Amino acid sequence: MRPIKALISGAALRHNLDVVRRAAPRSRVFAVVKANAYGHGVTRAARAFEAADGIALLEIEAAVRLRESGYAKRLALLEGLFEVSEVAVAARHDLTIVVHSHEQLRMLDAAPAGARLDVMLKINTGMNRLGFTPQDALVAREQLTKHRAVKQLTLMTHFATADDARGVAWQMQVFEQIAVGQQLERSIANSAAILRFPDTHADWVRPGIMLYGCTPFADVTARELGLRPAMTLASEIISVQDLRGGDRIGYAGTFEATQTMRIGTVACGYADGYPRHAPTGTPVLVDGIRTRTLGRVSMDMLCVDLTPVPAARVGTAVELWGEALPADEVAAAAGTVSYELICALAPRVPVFEA
Numbered sequence: 001m002r003p004i005k006a007l008i009s010g011a012a013l014r015h016n017l018d019v020v021r022r023a024a025p026r027s028r029v030f031a032v033v034k035a036n037a038y039g040h041g042v043t044r045a046a047r048a049f050e051a052a053d054g055i056a057l058l059e060i061e062a063a064v065r066l067r068e069s070g071y072a073k074r075l076a077l078l079e080g081l082f083e084v085s086e087v088a089v090a091a092r093h094d095l096t097i098v099v100h101s102h103e104q105l106r107m108l109d110a111a112p113a114g115a116r117l118d119v120m121l122k123i124n125t126g127m128n129r130l131g132f133t134p135q136d137a138l139v140a141r142e143q144l145t146k147h148r149a150v151k152q153l154t155l156m157t158h159f160a161t162a163d164d165a166r167g168v169a170w171q172m173q174v175f176e177q178i179a180v181g182q183q184l185e186r187s188i189a190n191s192a193a194i195l196r197f198p199d200t201h202a203d204w205v206r207p208g209i210m211l212y213g214c215t216p217f218a219d220v221t222a223r224e225l226g227l228r229p230a231m232t233l234a235s236e237i238i239s240v241q242d243l244r245g246g247d248r249i250g251y252a253g254t255f256e257a258t259q260t261m262r263i264g265t266v267a268c269g270y271a272d273g274y275p276r277h278a279p280t281g282t283p284v285l286v287d288g289i290r291t292r293t294l295g296r297v298s299m300d301m302l303c304v305d306l307t308p309v310p311a312a313r314v315g316t317a318v319e320l321w322g323e324a325l326p327a328d329e330v331a332a333a334a335g336t337v338s339y340e341l342i343c344a345l346a347p348r349v350p351v352f353e354a
Contacts, residue, residue, distance in 0.1 A: 004350075015050065017031065020211065028203060028204050028205075030306065037212075043065075043069070045211075049087065056206055057078065071074070077098060080098040080100055084107050088111070091115035103275070105224045108149050119144055121156065123137045123174075132311035134194075154203070162196060163196075168197050172188075191216040194210070213228045213326075214327055215328050231322060237266060238267045240264050245259045251298065254295050264303065271348070272300070273341070273345040273346045276296075277334055286317075286318050326340055
């Protein structure tokens with residue numbers, strides 16, 4: 001068996017949920033487990049987030065599986081329904097559905113007689129992906145409050161700039177135009193807003209990336225926020241090579257040795273979810289010692305500099321990211337974000353509870 005594996009810490013997931021609770025003590029929590037719980041596994045994450053008040057995800061199939069496995073709290077479909085046939089499924093399994101378009105609004109008319117659904121009305125306050133414009137949202141709100149199939153209505157939006165200097169005031173101003181004077185629950189804050197803008201917490205918060213131990217900010221580390229990485233991607237050295245000055249490494253020979261050096265080949269590549277575009281110098285830990293990648297990442301392998309680790313040999317442990325090397329740092333070196341790294345974990349990588 002190839003030595004690569006992912007280790008998921010349930011203790012870290014529970015710890016990060018506690019951080020959310022402390023940051024937003026008066027709000028209920030939808031733990032976001034979309035994208036297979038950001039690569040951590042929906043079922044595994046649901047167990048770890050047992051103390052949350054609900055779970056939010058995308059796929060109705062995954063929501064049904066959770067319900068059938070005994071999950072009894074709220075299950076929210078963040079992109080709502082995609083087909084009319086799903087209305088009856090959502091009603092049968094007591095799913096909360098987001099309504100973000102006129103087409104989805106019309107789907108509710110197909111609800112079985114007597115069915116009553118929890119609905120979240122998504123308002124486009126400036127993200128410009130999903131949601132009703134402020135003008136249309138007023139009409140949709142009135143239609144939903146009177147609709148025979150709507151049991152409870154929650155108003156929601158999503159922030160575009162909660163993680164940067166622009167902040168959220170410009171979107172909150174738009175949201176309040178629809179929410180003012182309404183005795184309706186609200187769900188507004190994502191991870192960045194939970195941590196930075198307490199006035200957005202409202203009735204329900206929707207933490208995502210912070211639950212998995214990564215930071216939503218470019219200028220604040222997860223450690224500084226009190227978060228713990230929940231995923232460790234680990235492997236081993238499978239080959240050691242001695243290079244002379246002038247030797248090159250890998251496809252296209254993008255790294256050239258300037259002197260004699262030892263390198264290690266690691267059983268991990270872009271087919272495992274490691275970013276192909278990670279350049280020479282991306283941090284990696286070999287036997288717990290910080291070193292760097294060398295050359296171009298291959299499908300199944302990558303190379304590392306063993307200069308700082310002279311005792312390294314075939315079988316020496318490697319951490320690609322995790323508890324000792326934050327995915328945020330690896331992502332920054334690769335010109336991306338930790339979301340992409342952890343969500344891209346390939347199905348072929350064995351996953352174990354840490």
